[in-house]
């Protein structure tokens with residue numbers, strides 16, 4: 001695992017965006033694994049700028065997102081599909097039919113989960129997966145638990161995640177209690193992983209992620225078993241984990 005400490009959020013975002021640019025320029029049909037949350041917004045802003053200046057072409061790129069809330073559809077401003085449309089897809093030259101986000105409104109969620117994994121396999125896997133991290137160590141919506149699930153699956157959200165994500169909703173009671181998420185096994189199949197973390201509330205879990213120990217109580221620690229992971233953090237976390 002490689003650790004890169006950048007001065008601030010902008011520098012972290014630029015590094016991740018440059019890495020994605022390099023991958024797409026090398027392979028125009030690249031499969032990008034994308035994430036939601038506050039952390040990747042800066043990366044998406046950089047990618048939009050690069051696309052406007054013709055430094056990256058998304059016309060043949062495919063994207064797959066990590067997760068979606070159950071019960072929220074694409075017109076719901078809190079859904080992750082809406083987030084992706086508004087923070088990236090509407091501003092780049094990507095073919096919308098090549099962007100995949102799990103469907104939180106699917107009638108048969110189990111089938112949707114299977115279809116999602118099959119889709120990723122059909123695409124021959126993810127070239128680069130962008131990840132944030134929850135302050136409890138969750139990756140996508142793989143929450144701390146005794147057992148982690150490999151494939152895409154339905155999951156309940158922990159109280160701490162509902163609380164953390166309530167900042168995007170009018171109140172905590174409006175946060176969906178469950179989500180459809182890619183599993184750790186699927187994420188680990190990505191050829192390359194970039195995990196970004198910023199802010200002191202992530203310091204403890206990042207420290208565990210770098211500890212050499214693996215525990216399902218901090219799902220991010222599984223990433224230590226992957227052969228090409230770069231952890232990009234800011235100086236604030238850098239100082240706290242020394």
Ligand code: GLP
Nearest residue numbers: 036037038039132133134140141
């Ligand atoms: C959500 C998402 C994760 C994300 C995490 C951290 O719960 N499902 O994919 O990494 O929150 O979000 P933030 O970047 O806003 O701290």
